[in-house]
Amino acid sequence: MTGLPNRRWFDRHLEAALELAEAEGRQIAVARLDLDSFKSVNDIFGQITGDRVLVEVAQRINALRRPSTMVARLGNDNFALILVEMTTEAAMQACGDVLTAAMRPSFDTKLGIVHLSASAGFAASRPGDTADTLFWARR
Structure with a gap:
């Protein structure tokens, strides 16, 4: 529906990117984006509008990502980015830029204006991380 790769694709590419970064002595970063209370959009405006x-x-996310950044829809209202070939600070900035742009401006629909917020998580890899530990890191 969104045209973005799915969770299975994301998991494979995260593992490959992490292995390559580790072999080259570099870091990668992962950012997760969860649309807050998205169920209420479907409840109020309907599933077609929610879709x-x-x-x-x-x-919006895809338009702002750098060419080396990989984006996927993990399911429902969850998205993730794999940020490579940049410093941790640049990856954090890119994540913030994507989050801000993805949520603003509001979404003008036939049934009214939808205002969304999102929660995001960010983690930069450390030596010895696995794809799982990086994805679920609380750093």
């Missing part, structure tokens, strides 16, 4: 909002969020 359109998800598609627009995906388009």
Whole structure:
């Protein structure tokens, strides 16, 4: 629906990116984005409008990502980015830029304006991390 790769694709590419970064002595970063209370969008505006909002969020994220950044929709209202070939600080900035742009402006639909917020998580890899430990890191 969104045109973004799914969770299975993300898991494979995260593992490959982490292995390559480790072999080259570099870091990668992972950012997760969860749309807050998205169920209420479907409840109030309907699933068709909710789907359109998800598609627009995906388009906004995809439009802002750097060519080396990989983006996926993990499911429902969850998205993730794999940020490579940049410093941790640059990856954090890129994550913030994507989050801000994905949520603003609001979403103008036929049934009214949808205002969204999102929660995000960010982690930079450390030596010895696995894809799982990096994805679920609370750093």
